[in-house]
Each structure stands twice: as C-alpha cells, then as structure tokens.
Amino acid sequence: MTDTGEPFRARTIAEGFGADADAYDRFRPRYPRVFAERVLEGLPAPARAVDVGIGTGLSSLPFRDAGCRVLGVEVDERMAEVARRRGFEVEVARFEEWDAAARTFDLVIAGQTWHWVDPAAGAAKAHDVLEPGGRIAVFWNAGDPAPEIAAGFAEAYRSVETGLPFTPWSAPQREGYAAFLDAAADGIRASAGFDEPERVRVDWQAVITRDDWLAQVPTSGGHNRIAPEKLDALLAAMGAVIDRAGGEFTMEYATLGVLARRRAADQGR
Numbered sequence: 001m002t003d004t005g006e007p008f009r010a011r012t013i014a015e016g017f018g019a020d021a022d023a024y025d026r027f028r029p030r031y032p033r034v035f036a037e038r039v040l041e042g043l044p045a046p047a048r049a050v051d052v053g054i055g056t057g058l059s060s061l062p063f064r065d066a067g068c069r070v071l072g073v074e075v076d077e078r079m080a081e082v083a084r085r086r087g088f089e090v091e092v093a094r095f096e097e098w099d100a101a102a103r104t105f106d107l108v109i110a111g112q113t114w115h116w117v118d119p120a121a122g123a124a125k126a127h128d129v130l131e132p133g134g135r136i137a138v139f140w141n142a143g144d145p146a147p148e149i150a151a152g153f154a155e156a157y158r159s160v161e162t163g164l165p166f167t168p169w170s171a172p173q174r175e176g177y178a179a180f181l182d183a184a185a186d187g188i189r190a191s192a193g194f195d196e197p198e199r200v201r202v203d204w205q206a207v208i209t210r211d212d213w214l215a216q217v218p219t220s221g222g223h224n225r226i227a228p229e230k231l232d233a234l235l236a237a238m239g240a241v242i243d244r245a246g247g248e249f250t251m252e253y254a255t256l257g258v259l260a261r262r263r264a265a266d267q268g269r
Contacts, residue, residue, distance in 0.1 A: 019224040021078045025056035027216035029141050031111060035202045035255045036062035039137040043106050050129060052095045052110035052117060052138075057083035059111025059139075064088075068107070073098050096121040100129045107135050114138035115180045119187025127193040132264040136194065138184045139257035142177040143206075145249050152241035160234045162226045174254045184258045194260040202255045210242040213249075 040047055046067045051060045054072030056079055064070055072090035074080040080090040091098065095110075096118055108126040110117065126136045144150060153169035185197040208216075214235045217223060223231065242249060 019078075020219065021056055021076075021082045023215060024079070024219040025058065025082050027212055028056075028058055028112075028219060029143070029206065029251075029253060030058060031062050031139070031141065031255055032202050032204050033062045033065060035139065035200070035257065036066045036068075038200055038202070039063075039107070039109070039135065039257070039259060040066055040068070043135060047106040048104075049107040049109055050100075050105045051088075052108060052122070052126075053113025054083050054088060054090055055079045055111075055113070057086040057088050059109060059113075060088060061086075063107075063109065071103075071105075096125055098125070103129065104131050105129055105134060106131055107137065109136075110138040112140050114140075114184050119183050120190045123187040123191040123194070127191050127262055130262040132262060134262045135259060136188065136262070137200075137257055137259045139200075139255055140177050140180060141253055141255055142173045143251040143253040144173050145251050146245075149241060149245060149249050152244075153238055156234055156237035156241065159237060160230050162223075162230055162234060164222050164226070168220070174252075174256070177256050181256060181258050185260075188258065188260045194262055197258050197260040200257040200259055204253050204255070206251050206253060207248055208251055209248045210239055213242060214239055 040063070046069050049060075049063055049068045049070045051063075051070050051072045054060055054070075054074045055076075057072070060068075060070040060072065060083070070088055072080065072083050072088050073093055073095050074083065074090050075092065075094050077092050080092055083090050093099070108130060114122065123136070130136065145153075150169045150172075154167055157164070157167050157169065181199065188194050188197045217235060217238065218231060226234065
C-alpha cells in the first residue's frame with residue numbers, strides 16, 4: 001500500500017509496475033468470483049465492461065469468467081501485452097485522457113488501480129462512458145497476516161531503510177485502505193452523476209509460501225526503485241520471518257470495493 005495523500009500524482013510509481021510484468025502476473029493475488037458476481041447483479045448479460053488499469057488482466061478474469069465482455073485501458077504497454085496474451089483487448093492510455101470513440105459500457109471496473117487515477121476526473125470519465133443505469137466498481141485486495149508476521153515484516157523495512165515514503169506492515173492493511181475507499185467515494189459524489197456510493201467487502205484467505213511471497217514483494221508499488229542490494233537485504237529479512245513461522249503463512253484478505261450506479265440522463269448530473 002502506498003502513501004494515501006494523492007498517489008495518482010506519483011507517475012513514476014504508477015507507471016512502473018511493468019518492470020517485471022510476468023512476475024506481477026504470476027504472484028499477485030487474484031480476485032474472488034463472488035465479488036464479480038455481486039458487482040454484476042442487475043446489469044445486462046453479457047455486460048460490456050471497461051477495466052481501468054487492466055494491468056496483466058488479473059482484475060478482469062473473474063468478470064470474464066462470469067460472462068462479461070471486457071475492454072482494458074492500461075497506461076503501461078508492458079502490462080498490456082501480458083493481458084493481450086490472455087485474450088483481452090487493451091488500449092494504451094491514461095483513463096482520464098482515453099478516447100472512448102463514442103463507445104459506451106454497462107460497467108467500469110478498476111482493480112488495485114483507482115488510487116493511481118485522479119478520483120474526480122476518473123469518475124467524470126466513467127460517467128461519460130457508462131450507459132444510464134450502468135455501474136462503476138473500484139476495488140482493492142488488502143491483506144493482513146498474523147500480527148507477529150506483520151510486525152516482523154515492518155521491522156525488516158525499518159532495518160533496511162528502503163527509502164520508501166511509508167513503512168509497509170506498520171499498521172493493519174485492511175483498515176488502512178479506508179482512505180482509498182473514501183477518496184473513491186468522494187470523487188464519485190463530486191461527479192453528481194451517480195447514486196450514493198455503497199461499500200462491498202468479500203473476505204477470503206490464502207496460504208503463501210516463502211518463495212511465492214519473496215517473488216511478490218518486488219512487484220509492489222515503488223519497490224523497483226529500491227537499490228538492488230537493499231532489496232536483497234529486505235527479502236532476506238522477510239524470508240527469515242517466514243522461516244520462523246514454518247516456511248509459509250496465512251494471509252487474511254478482503255476485497256474491498258466502492259460501487260455506484262450511473263443515473264439516467266433525465267436525472268441530471
């Protein structure tokens with residue numbers, strides 16, 4: 001998780017996830033099918049969706065599995081190429097500046113990316129590309145391991161002095177994402193074209209091995225800017241924490257979302 005000030009202004013981080021797109025795709029957590037089904041309730045079938053910051057396609061997979069036709073918009077060509085290999089059509093652009101070419105959609109989704117989008121401009125763009133009665137759904141995966149694991153991870157970051165503007169794992173992640181959810185809801189309200197946003201949460205868990213976790217860590221925001229020797233030290237320290245726990249740990253995840261329905265044209269904006 002990143003500093004929640006105005007992360008969408010940190011373009012070097014926002015556009016740096018493709019440094020190792022294949023690792024991102026392999027090791028980042030997926031999204032539960034039940035969350036996608038909740039988002040799709042009441043929408044036409046098959047729903048036409050645009051995925052903002054589709055990345056490698058992870059956020060779109062449960063929606064496609066549930067019958068959606070998904071178009072991706074992605075700022076990083078390296079990430080887009082992985083999503084295309086998965087069979088998704090992807091256009092490379094920042095969503096706020098993307099030309100939809102008069103196309104409209106039933107659904108706008110954004111998984112793990114909306115904090116990289118200007119929340120007011122993004123909501124306004126979503127309004128413009130949605131059909132009346134369509135829906136915006138922005139969501140994040142947030143996870144917490146056992147407290148002793150989280151404390152060990154936080155100490156690893158402090159001891160290595162990574163240069164990151166925050167200390168991961170120093171506070172519960174699922175609670176910390178409230179700032180992202182609040183900013184998203186405020187941006188949607190500011191557009192004045194949506195019903196009152198609602199919150200959705202789906203809890204799930206995953207057992208993560210030492211090797212898989214150490215492969216996932218470098219794909220996190222800003223980690224590609226950590227000096228190689230410091231990153232190696234960080235991974236070694238985190239690996240030691242997991243070793244003490246028996247070589248794996250359970251992550252208690254929550255997929256946290258903000259949903260809102262676009263009002264009909266005659267309801268104003």
